[in-house]
Amino acid sequence: MSGSIEIQGLTKSFGSFKAVDDVSFVAEDGKVTALLGPSGSGKSTALRMIAGLERPDSGRITIAGEDQTRTSVQERRVGFVFQHYALFRHMTVHQNIEFGLRVRKEDQAKRRARVGELLDLVHMTPFADRYPGQLSGGQRQRVALARALAPQPKVLLLDEPFGALDAKVRHDLRRWLDELHREIGVTSLLVTHDQEEALELANTVVVMHEGHVEQVGSPSDVYDRPATPFVAGFVGSANVLHGSVVDGHVHLGSFRLPGASHLEEGAPATAFVRPHDIRVAGEEGDVKAVIERLASLGWLTRITLRLDSGETLVAHVPNEELHGAAEGDRIGVDLRNPKAFLAPEHQDTSALDEITADT
């Protein structure tokens, strides 16, 4: 019943604003694919076009091998889960789940069996006769999921499904959805701005930014091998250092970082270093820095370091690797796994700084 989703050159403008700009990717059959990006990156618009809720200006949408670019929402047979649940408020949980079967004129015995099955699947059987208003946010989203799955959709589309829930429920529901997907294996496309959510749930992550695709890859691809400066800054947190390419390294004043051999000699470059890739190395560390601030994150300590050049770095160091370092100490640190990119002349670095500011 399931099938893949293939998107080719999808484009959509609202007035002069290009919301989705030539987007192509494949969500593989039976896998979870995440569309990850900040708000306004066009990921929700792309999802709504796949569902048939918006009309694309151009491009092609293929679901389970059939061209669905111009078909109606109803014909596409997709399951859609909304951020704010969109449950039918005047119907009980049972009636909500049954709705898709009822409008498709399934007979009553079949409907009852399927609803029972789904109530069981989402652990809502005891609440079958409640109204949405009597349920918690997490329960509502589980009902919404059951309702979307009831007519056995070819694919499941989820638009920020955990966005309206508080942190604890979000984590629980995420784990539960992961298990559920392993059980039912329906092709799922998940829109989220939460990189942790995308990395945890998805087999493939499509990183979007300002309407276009920045990178498509496995979670470890986009995290460890970001294709663009945007991905390096957005997926996971990173320190941004500006320098220039010398001899395959990024030169940054008093020190240099490797990994720039693919860049043109002498070009301006940007290096991204993740907070957990910075290690306290005592006297022998390559880079000298003063500890400005120490803040405990539980088993980790966040260290704000000031380099001799005046730039600050944020490091996440396991408590036992601190070796008694204190605020004001001058220490040596190692910077591992830097990712170097050409500094694009038109690149809006202020946006990157903003993204990395919460490290």
Next chain:
Amino acid sequence: MSATTTERMAPTPDEDLTRIRNADARRGRLVRGVMLTVGLIYVSVLLLAPLAGILFYALKAGLGAIGQTFGLQDVQHAFLLTFIIMVVTVVVTTVFGVVVALVLARDRFPGQRIVSALVDLPLAISPVVVGLMAVLLFGRGGLFAPFFAARGIQIMFALPAMILVTVFISIPFVIREVAPVLQELGMEEEQAAWTLGASRLQTFFRVTLRNIRWGLLYGIALSAARSIGEVGAVLIVSGAIQGRTETATLYILRAFDQYQPQQAYIVALTLAAFSIVLLIGIELFKRRRSAEAA
């Protein structure tokens, strides 16, 4: 021992606070009490007293007079006419009211604010003026008069004109009750229904209509109440021909003129009772149903 007594004499900060709180609470109760009294007096004098008055005068002559009044052919015909006008008005204002409310709440188009303001026009224009406008269009020498005259359809001084002006006057109620409800609902439930395979029509009847039903019913009730109460516009376009184009309200006017106040009171009480039962009934029904859902 004496030390504790002196301490007891001076109020502790806690006791001070309690006293201030009590004073606040008393003042709060006083303000609420005054407001409640003013509100009740206002409602009684302006709403209940006239109702009580009409009830008293209508029943003064006993139940026999009521039976006699309803036995009159003119009265029966007047009620029939009022009923026909009400039913047609309710159907028309409901169907088109929901369509207009959907357009106003969902679509964005140039001139939308003007259309929205126009909807309220019938509330702002005197019914007598509405009647005159109808005469200008359909009366002798009116813009549309030749068209209908050529086809032998009588508009003026007949049921069509009476329905037309009553519909005009009752336009705002359904729209004004339904549009805000639609706006607040948003479109997500409908979009969810589409993704589940429901057609537009199925979505409207199974989702949208269910969600707007209380606002819609209230709008219909107001529309019905307004249509049976209309007098000014209907008077002008109908000519108030006894036994032919005389509605219940027009009958009341004539009965008064002809020194038959008893019959006027009885007909008036019937109209008032109908509207009150309609509004209270919907309110009670709504309360019971929402209690079930909650």
